[in-house]
Amino acid sequence: MPDTQARIGYGITFEMADAATPTDFVYLSEVYDVTPPSDSTDSVDVTHMQSPSRTREFIEGLTDPGEMSFEMNYVPGSASDLALMAAKGKRKYCRVTFPNGVQLLFYGLRQSYEKAAPTDDKMTATVTFKVSGEPIMTTAAAPRNITAPTITGTAQVGVPLTLDPGIWAGASDITVQWKADGAAISGATGTSYVPVSGNVGDPITADVTGANDDFSTTVTTTATANVIA
DSSP states (O other): OOOOOOOOOTTOEEEEEETTSTTOOEEEOSEEEEEOOOOEEEEEEOOOTTOGGGOOOEEEEEEEOOEEEEEEEOOTTSHHHHHHHHTTTOEEEEEEEOTTSOEEEEEEEEEEEEEEOOSSSOOEEEEEEEEEEEEEEOOOOOOEEEEOOEEESOOBTTOOEEEEOOEEESOSEEEEEEEETTEEOTTOOSSEEOOOGGGBTOOEEEEEEEEOSSOEEEEEOOOOOOBBO
C-alpha cells in the first residue's frame, strides 16, 4: 500500500492584491488556521403534473462559491493590519499557496476583520472574505521567495553570522548552503556560520533553497563584507 500523501497546513501563505492590479500582491504575516472556500449548489424544483411516479424532479441551480477565512495573530499597526483595514469595501484578488506549490486564486470581498485583545492571552483576529465567482486551483508550481533571506552579524573570524531564510510560498522544505567567495563551505548547512581563518578576505553568502515535491528555487543572500581576522 502506498504511503499517504497527507500533510499538515504549516507553510501556507495568503496574499491579496487590488482587483485593478492583480499581480501586485501583499503578503499577510502571522496567519494560521486557513479555511479555503467551500461551494454549494442550489437545487431547483422542476416537478410538473406528469413527473414520473409522482416523484419530485430537480435540476442544478446556481453555485455559491462560499467564503474563505483565516485566523491571525493581531499586531496593531503592522503592515498586515493596515492592509486589511484598507481592504474594507474593496474587491481583492486573493492567492492561497499550499506547501506543495498548488495555488488557489479567487476574487473576494473582505467581509469582516474581527479583532480580539484578551487580558491574559495573545491578541488575534479573524478575517473573512466572501468569494466572488469561481475560484481557480492551479497545478503545483515552483516555490516563490516572498521575503529575501538575509545574513546578520559581523564578518569576522570567530564571530557568528546568522541567517534569516526569509518567507517562502509553496515550499515544504528549506535548505541552506553557506559559501565563501562563491565556493560552498563543507558542512555549513545550518542557520548560522562562524567564519574561520581560511575565510579571511572572502565575502560570505548563503544559498537558500525552497523545495516542494516537484520543484525547487534557490535565492542567494547579499554578500557580507570581506571576513576580517
